[in-house]
Amino acid sequence: xxxxxxxxxxxxxxxxxxxxxxxxxxxxxxxxxxxxxxxxxxxxxxxxxxxxxxxxxxxxxxxxxxxxxxxxxxxxxxxxxxxxxxxxxxxxxxxxxxxxxxxxxxxxxxxxxxxxxxxxxxxxxxxxxxxxxxxxxxxxxxxxxxxxxxxxxxxxxxxxxxxxxxxxxxxxxxxxxxxxxxxxxxxxxxxxxxxxxxxxx
DNA sequence: CTTCCTTTGAAGCAG
DNA sequence: CTGCTTCAAAGGAAG
Numbered sequence: 512x513x514x515x516x517x518x519x520x521x522x523x524x525x526x527x528x529x530x531x532x533x534x535x536x537x538x539x540x541x542x543x544x545x546x547x548x549x550x551x552x553x554x555x556x557x558x559x560x561x562x563x564x565x566x567x568x569x570x571x572x573x574x575x576x577x578x579x580x581x582x583x584x585x586x587x588x589x590x591x592x593x594x595x596x597x598x599x600x601x602x603x604x605x606x607x608x609x610x611x612x613x614x615x616x617x618x619x620x621x622x623x624x625x626x627x628x629x630x631x632x633x634x635x636x637x638x639x640x641x642x643x644x645x646x647x648x649x650x651x652x653x654x655x656x657x658x659x660x661x662x663x664x665x666x667x668x669x670x671x672x673x674x675x676x677x678x679x680x681x682x683x684x685x686x687x688x689x690x691x692x693x694x695x696x697x698x699x700x701x702x703x704x705x706x707x708x709x710x711x712x
Numbered sequence: 713c714t715t716c717c718t719t720t721g722a723a724g725c726a727g
Numbered sequence: 728c729t730g731c732t733t734c735a736a737a738g739g740a741a742g
Contacts, residue, residue: 585735590720594736612737613718620719638721654723658733 583652586645589634593626594619596634 587595594616601615601622623631645652 585722585733587735588721591735594719598737611717611739613716613739616717616719616737618719623720635721642722654734655725657735658724660725660732 583649583656585654585657586641587638589631589638590620590623592634592637592641593623593631597622 597619598615601618602610605615605618
């Protein structure tokens with residue numbers, strides 16, 4: 512149930528859809544900044560195949576350019592590559608019991624420590640290659656773009672008003688991102704309370 | 713629906 | 728420079 516087909520490698524497509532490369536998104540964002548969300552450019556760029564039809568779908572995370580294509584993720588570090596490669600093996604080895612990801616990650620952490628330096632080096636090499644490719648592909652990108660400055664003391668995701676600044680203004684404009692008492696909201700749909708809350712711009 | 717949990721390492725940020 | 732924080736992956740649990 513829900514298990515992957517044995518022969519199907521479980522890699523996730525890390526590449527941006529050609530229809531909306533980050534570069535295109537940046538172009539789009541700049542044009543929006545210059546022309547506003549009601550610009551005819553909006554329609555023409557959409558007609559050109561760029562997925563900027565602003566979200567009607569329930570899940571903004573999966574349908575919206577901001578949360579998907581526009582979000583350039585950090586390159587994976589050595590341990591992340593190790594996890595990616597060994598998680599499926601470990602799941603099979605453990606009979607993919609009712610093990611949760613968090614528990615599997617603990618085990619993977621142990622195995623990472625037990626791994627000889629020579630074998631670890633393989634993953635450090637992968638990570639370095641990934642970083643270099645990432646840098647070549649997204650020159651000028653910084654991890655800062657995904658970084659929410661400390662809002663909660665220890666390790667919690669940020670939900671502050673300040674974090675709105677990292678998003679394109681038109682999402683705020685349209686109400687897809689709002690700020691209320693409970694923090695940043697991005698349900699992808701306007702509620703009356705969201706309409707009442709003020710956009711940042 | 714979003715966030716948490718849990719790991720390591722890279723990198724951002726504050727002092 | 729030092730030390731703390733966030734985010735990369737994963738996916739079930741919790742809210």
